[in-house]
Amino acid sequence: MANTQETKKIVKTYCRGNVKKFLKETTLHGLKYLADDSITIWEKSFFLCAFLAAIIVTANLIANVYAKWISTPVIIGISPHPTSILSTPFPAITVCNMNQVMASRVANYTTDSSEGVLLKLLCNMGSIIDEELMESPNFKSNNLTFSTFLHEHAQPCSRMLLSCSIGSSVQNCSDLFHEIMTDEGLCCVFNVLHPDFLFKGNTNKIISDYERADNVIPIDWNPESGYPKILPKNYYPRAASGTGVSMGLTLILDAEIDNYYCSTTNGPGFKIGMHNAIEATTIRETALILPLGFETRLRIDVISTEATATVRNLRSNDRQCLFNGEENLLYFAHYSRRNCESECQVKYIYEQCKCVPFNLPLLFENATICNVQQTNCTSLAENKWMKGDGGSSCRKCCLPACFDLSYKADATSTPLRAYNYLTPPSILKNMSMEYINKNVAVVHFFYRESVFHGDLKNVYVGFTEFLSNTGGIMGLFMGFSFISVAEVIYFAFMRPIFELILPLRRKRMIQRRANSMLGLRPHFQPYHRFLRAN
The missing domain is CATH 2.60.470.10 (Acid-sensing ion channels like domains)
Structure with a gap:
């Protein structure tokens, strides 16, 4: 018990001396005055407050630099x-x-034929479909596709x-x-x-x-x-x-x-x-x-x-x-924001109508091109898409291309x-x-x-700029440098290890060896008592 208290006293005394030596020899501005015994406690308090104020200002400015680094990376x-x-x-x-379409190529189609219904839809693309047209037999049973019709009848x-x-x-x-x-x-x-x-x-x-x-x-x-x-x-x-x-x-x-x-x-x-x-x-x-x-x-x-x-x-x-x-992307070989949005539009319309409009990429192998019967569904879906009501989660992923x-x-x-x-x-x-x-x-x-x-x-603000900015701020307010880090490491870890911990361990090892020899060979006990006494 006495040895433990003695060890604690030694460690406490050493730590005080180590801190005082650090304050005297550190390159950080203002700390040497805290270890100066020739000045009063009020003068020491002044320099301590100045140092703490420098730490607060430095931390605040570094936080601003870090916030800029995070919020504006590019x-x-x-x-x-x-x-x-x-x-x-x-x-x-x-x-x-x-x-x-060319008038000469569609002149023979009547208005109530399947081709005539497709022409009405084609000429009013994007507008609301007439309910009367939707109820007509040639609309409900119309399997014509716009792409095939346009290839055959457009200029x-x-x-x-x-x-x-x-x-x-x-x-x-x-x-x-x-x-x-x-x-x-x-x-x-x-x-x-x-x-x-x-x-x-x-x-x-x-x-x-x-x-x-x-x-x-x-x-x-x-x-x-x-x-x-x-x-x-x-x-x-x-x-x-x-x-x-x-x-x-x-x-x-x-x-x-x-x-x-x-x-x-x-x-x-x-x-x-x-x-x-x-x-x-x-x-x-x-x-x-x-x-x-x-x-x-x-x-x-x-x-x-x-x-x-x-x-x-x-x-x-x-x-x-x-x-x-x-x-x-699923369909386009090269990425661009517009290609990505085009595929998002296809995905949204396909979810709504189970088909792909004639002018959009055929993303899925089993997907079919929308015919006349599905025109109303695709028109409503495209209007929602244009207004931003549909597929917003997909479009958010379509970032611009860096090039x-x-x-x-x-x-x-x-x-x-x-x-x-x-x-x-x-x-x-x-x-x-x-x-x-x-x-x-x-x-x-x-x-x-x-x-x-x-x-x-x-x-x-890259890592180099962030490091230089923070280093400049800390150097301006505290005199902090890389050597200051080395000083902290030395006085906090290396010096106590070499001057206190290792000698104490060595002394304890010698003590243990002496005790073991004393226990194994009783005829040496007077000699060991003599060693301990001296």
């Missing part, structure tokens, strides 16, 4: 490195005639596109444009990825006539990895040849106004959508209108989003974007003149001016600039 700036338009694809362009691309030239070179429009099914009906698309690279599932539903020229090789591309390092001579999707109208894409379109049956708007013309090469875009809500009898110039600017490699180390919810390969590419355009138009055309004369020379001004539209797509600067996502 900052968006302008990329310092310009990107050439020659290293990115020319916009994918979708052109749609506002006319849904084909071969008749819509009179002339196509890109980079001042006139080319066959059939080699550039392909028929695609959109929410606006049958349209023509340019410079979108080949279906083998664009989709995972059945490609015939969306793009049905994809045939390329023998000298054009389709390649894979996405905004993150870009083009392959080794490119063939003629590749697709193609990049721009340069800036200006002469290096852009020029189209001469024929609306065939006398063959109009019904328009998706209040007048004739075309709708044009510009989108990424990895997307099959929607047209009805976002497309530009191209008037007839006008020459229109669309001056294109690129909107690019990039991310640094350090952003990948953050969680997706913190950086609010997804890198390529982090989220696999993305989109386009915006400024449009200017002028009426087509009655003479001295600048367009190829072989196309228009056999047409009357009345027909041209009534049916023809000329449009030019071209880049404004040869380079662009994208928006760059970077880590706002």
